[in-house]
Amino acid sequence: MIQQAQFANGVAPEDPRNAxxxxxxxxxxxxxxxxxxxxxxxADANLTLRQGEMVAIVAPSGAGKSTLLHLLxxxxxxxxxxxxxxxxxxxxxxxxxxxxxxxxxxxxLWQRHQxxxxxxxxxxxxxxxxxxxxxxxSALGMARxxxxxxxxxxxxxHRAGELSGGEQQRVxxxxxxxxxxxxxxxxxxxxxLDEQNAWAVFELLERLHRTHKLTSLIATHNMALAARCDxxxxxxxxxxxxxxxxxxASGTPGGEAS
Ligand SMILES: Nc1ncnc2c1ncn2[C@@H]1O[C@H](COP(=O)(O)OP(=O)(O)OP(=O)(O)O)[C@@H](O)[C@H]1O
Ligand SMILES: [Mg+2]
Numbered sequence: 001m002i003q004q005a006q007f008a009n010g011v012a013p014e015d016p017r018n019a020x021x022x023x024x025x026x027x028x029x030x031x032x033x034x035x036x037x038x039x040x041x042x043a044d045a046n047l048t049l050r051q052g053e054m055v056a057i058v059a060p061s062g063a064g065k066s067t068l069l070h071l072l073x074x075x076x077x078x079x080x081x082x083x084x085x086x087x088x089x090x091x092x093x094x095x096x097x098x099x100x101x102x103x104x105x106x107x108x109l110w111q112r113h114q115x116x117x118x119x120x121x122x123x124x125x126x127x128x129x130x131x132x133x134x135x136x137x138s139a140l141g142m143a144r145x146x147x148x149x150x151x152x153x154x155x156x157x158h159r160a161g162e163l164s165g166g167e168q169q170r171v172x173x174x175x176x177x178x179x180x181x182x183x184x185x186x187x188x189x190x191x192x193l194d195e196q197n198a199w200a201v202f203e204l205l206e207r208l209h210r211t212h213k214l215t216s217l218i219a220t221h222n223m224a225l226a227a228r229c230d231x232x233x234x235x236x237x238x239x240x241x242x243x244x245x246x247x248x249a250s251g252t253p254g255g256e257a258s
Contacts, residue, residue, distance in 0.1 A: 019050040021087065022215045023072060023183055028081035029238075030067050041067045043238030045081070047217075049183070054209050054216045056226035058243070059235035065219035066111055068235065069185045072217070073106045074098055085183075103132050107181035107214075111188050113172035117161030121147055124160050125174045132179070146174035150204060166197035170204065177208060184209065184216040190225060198222065 028045040031038050041064040049055060059065050070076040072083055074090050082089045085105060090098065102108075115124045125143035130136065147156045150170040155163060160171060169189060176184060189205060190198035202225045209216045218229065226232045232243040 017050070019052055021048055022051050022085070023047070023049040023217070024084040024087075025068075025072060026082050026084070028068070028071060028083065029079045030064070030071060030076075031079045040238060042071070042078070042081075045235070045238065045240050047072070047233070047240055049215055049217055051182075051215050052213065053231070054206070054214075054218070054229045056229040056232045057217065057219045057235055057240070058221065058223065058226050058232055059219075061221075063235045064238060065235060066187050068240075069108070069187050069217070069219060073108050073185050074102055075108070103128060104179050105181055105183060107176035107179065107184045109172055109176045109184065109186040109189050111191065111219075113168050115160040115168055115171055115175070118159060120157050121152060121160055121163065121167075121171045121174075122156040124171055125178050128175060128179050142178055143174070146178045147171070149208070150174045165192055166201060169193065169197075169201050173201070173204065173208070177212065177214075182213075182215060184214045184218075186216065186218045188219050188221065190220065190222060198225065202228065 025045055025047045028042050028047075029040070030042040031040045033039060045064075045068055047068075057065055057068065067076070071078050074083065077091075082091060084090070085101060090101060093101065116127075119127075122140055122143045125146055126136075126139035129139035129142055134142075144153065144156050147153055150173055152167060152170050152174070155167060155171075160168060163171065169192075173189070176186075184205075186205065190201050193201060205216065205218070206228065208214065218226075220226050233240045234243045
């Protein structure tokens with residue numbers, strides 16, 4: 001009886017299915033172009049991301065992974081449908097709050113890391129803090145702390161263009177997280193790396209996800225890495241569908257409309 005009272009609906013309090021919803025999309029549609037040449041990339045993408053989850057999105061090239069992540073980060077606007085952050089429709093918030101949302105709430109790891117090659121690793125990581133008006137010294141101090149977290153304290157003063165692909169991706173991870181976001185959106189974070197570096201970067205993301213209590217959504221082609229996430233969503237014909245994983249077979253949350 002005690003067990004029933006504690007586990008209302010058969011779901012334990014610490015179960016991720018009880019965690020608050022952080023990021024959500026409903027009926028998300030994105031069409032590029034007009035008329036005969038228009039392409040419908042997202043038809044009806046519904047996503048419910050709960051606090052603490054690490055979720056993979058898998059889909060072939062061109063299926064719309066980047067498009068979806070850009071919409072979720074408010075870097076682009078949907079043709080129709082709504083993205084909610086902490087239950088609030090992001091379309092309803094004003095420009096200043098939107099800038100704040102992009103800078104503080106979401107850490108975005110770009111598909112192509114987009115570091116500034118002539119700036120040092122530390123300057124690259126400090127950039128989002130400088131954009132939001134932080135002083136140079138404190139931004140650089142924070143950047144160095146984050147570079148140490150990703151194992152690159154010795155490279156802080158090297159130009160980003162001189163670093164290896166794996167090192168550049170670590171710098172990009174530090175830059176995505178330096179603002180202390182609650183959500184990490186990562187667009188194929190291991191896409192350009194060899195197998196060994198891909199695992200190392202993924203393990204780093206897993207560690208940061210845990211230690212910084214992030215909610216993470218990771219687009220990837222790599223099924224072995226996706227299988228390490230709490231659950232996998234496949235993006236097919238503009239719709240998200242839950243894909244069975246070892247973990248989901250034993251009851252991790254689903255919730256995406258098909
Ligand atoms: N700004 C744009 N204008 C027109 N079409 C676009 C634009 N951005 C993306 N597309 C098209 O939308 C589709 C989805 O692109 P997207 O980059 O989201 O796919 P993806 O799943 O991220 O692919 P990849 O795995 O290669 O990165 C593609 O057919 C692409 O050509
Ligand atoms: Mg992409």
